[in-house]
Amino acid sequence: xxxxxxxxxxxxxxxxxxxxxxxxxxxxxxxxxxxxxxxxxxxxxxxxxxxxxxxxxxxxxxxxxxxxxxxxxxxxxxxxxxxxxxxxxxxxxxxxxxxxxxxxxxxxxxxxxxxxxxxxxxxxxxxxxxxxxxxxxxxxxxxxxxxxxxxxxxxxxxxxxxxxxxxxxxxxxxxxxxxxxxxxxxxxxxxxxxxxxxxxxxxxxxxxxxxxxxxxxxxxxxxxxxxxxxxxxxxxxxxxxxxxxxxxxxxxxxxxxxxxxxxxxxxxxxxxxxxxxxxxxxxxxxxxxxxxxxxxxxxxxxxxxxxxxxxxxxxxxxxxxxxxxxxxxxxxxxxxxxxxxxxxxxxxxxxxxxxxxxxxxxxxxxxxxxxxxxxxxxxxxxxxxxxxxxxxxxxxxxxxxxxxxxxxxxxxxxxxxxxxxxxxxxxxx
Numbered sequence: 001x002x003x004x005x006x007x008x009x010x011x012x013x014x015x016x017x018x019x020x021x022x023x024x025x026x027x028x029x030x031x032x033x034x035x036x037x038x039x040x041x042x043x044x045x046x047x048x049x050x051x052x053x054x055x056x057x058x059x060x061x062x063x064x065x066x067x068x069x070x071x072x073x074x075x076x077x078x079x080x081x082x083x084x085x086x087x088x089x090x091x092x093x094x095x096x097x098x099x100x101x102x103x104x105x106x107x108x109x110x111x112x113x114x115x116x117x118x119x120x121x122x123x124x125x126x127x128x129x130x131x132x133x134x135x136x137x138x139x140x141x142x143x144x145x146x147x148x149x150x151x152x153x154x155x156x157x158x159x160x161x162x163x164x165x166x167x168x169x170x171x172x173x174x175x176x177x178x179x180x181x182x183x184x185x186x187x188x189x190x191x192x193x194x195x196x197x198x199x200x201x202x203x204x205x206x207x208x209x210x211x212x213x214x215x216x217x218x219x220x221x222x223x224x225x226x227x228x229x230x231x232x233x234x235x236x237x238x239x240x241x242x243x244x245x246x247x248x249x250x251x252x253x254x255x256x257x258x259x260x261x262x263x264x265x266x267x268x269x270x271x272x273x274x275x276x277x278x279x280x281x282x283x284x285x286x287x288x289x290x291x292x293x294x295x296x297x298x299x300x301x302x303x304x305x306x307x308x309x310x311x312x313x314x315x316x317x318x319x320x321x322x323x324x325x326x327x328x329x330x331x332x333x334x335x336x337x338x339x340x341x342x343x344x345x346x347x348x349x350x351x352x353x354x355x356x357x358x359x360x361x362x363x364x365x366x367x368x369x370x371x372x373x374x375x376x377x378x379x380x381x382x383x384x385x386x387x388x389x390x391x392x393x394x395x396x397x398x399x400x401x402x403x404x405x406x407x408x409x410x411x412x413x414x415x416x417x418x419x420x421x422x423x424x425x426x427x428x429x
Contacts, residue, residue, distance in 0.1 A: 006408035012379020068094035070387035072106035097149030108390035147180035183216035188290035232282035287314030312357035360393035366400035
């Protein structure tokens with residue numbers, strides 16, 4: 001175990017919602033409708049996410065729960081070597097607070113902000129605003145009880161019923177009074193056919209800024225959700241639609257047989273891609289689109305300059321190029337927008353209260369730590385398959401010759417400022 005010289009805050013970890021969220025925390029009058037609108041079924045032979053009564057089957061191997069497979073001591077190689085024919089149990093800390101705290105201790109993590117799993121995938125697709133409001137209240141009450149196991153260590157991003165902005169504002173005001181909530185969860189995606197560049201969301205930004213609630217933007221791959229909600233479904237589903245043209249020669253013919261050139265063309269299904277590409281590409285693209293179009297292009301940053309935000313899970317290194325491209329575009333292309341767009345986007349980014357989630361293995365951050373030190377927060381992704389521990393992160397950054405003070409800021413200090421949390425050092429020795 002690494003000797004930690006500073007407190008570590010995990011700005012991107014997840015819980016997996018349990019059935020009691022629906023059976024106990026959801027208002028009785030909404031329990032039937034709530035399970036119709038959003039439900040995760042974990043079967044022995046298969047799993048699915050149900051949204052608005054429609055089933056989206058999990059096409060991944062049901063023996064390996066990718067969303068909750070990592071445990072302390074595992075490496076990515078060990079995850080990849082798991083026997084796909086054997087049923088592997090989900091990580092206990094995904095749904096049990098006491099087990100979560102034990103895992104945090106082993107990972108060198110002192111405090112954590114908790115994101116949802118199935119609500120991240122499907123909640124914003126719920127069509128009925130009244131049911132969505134009831135589900136949001138149920139999730140928020142459930143996660144608040146989860147955090148009570150260690151109020152100084154566990155914090156949460158609240159679920160916001162964006163299906164109705166009045167409901168969203170009401171729930172934001174309610175959860176702002178509950179100590180564990182230090183952020184409001186938003187998934188960067190298309191909602192009801194429009195994006196966050198729509199003026200309908202201006203009251204949302206205004207309320208978040210007024211309350212001092214940090215916006216926690218986190219993409220979800222959504223591989224079995226409807227297409228065009230995010231980039232994930234498109235990239236994954238196109239895999240099953242790719243075809244390649246093949247040909248066969250007519251029997252006894254063709255050049256190889258010394259005959260004519262009669263060739264029978266046909267289409268045969270191509271083999272599957274070698275890797276689920278949505279998990280690689282979608283988070284970066286979804287975050288990129290949100291920052292470029294909403295925060296900069298739609299001038300949300302400049303109109304709500306005191307709003308705090310963390311854009312998690314999509315890495316951070318890409319921001320350098322985005323800012324460069326956005327500055328060139330805003331200076332050379334006349335843009336008609338809700339408000340005039342600033343042309344000094346790099347300066348605006350430095351002034352804004354926006355931070356990006358990062359991985360310690362990002363090479364550009366290791367090489368140019370001072371360029372990112374003030375604008376990033378670290379996240380483990382626990383208990384997903386690509387989890388890394390704080391001990392891993394400290395070792396990687398130390399090996400890259402990043403100074404201790406900078407590592408402490410990246411892994412704790414920035415998150416403390418952004419979420420308004422007093423750091424405490426509990427884990428490790």
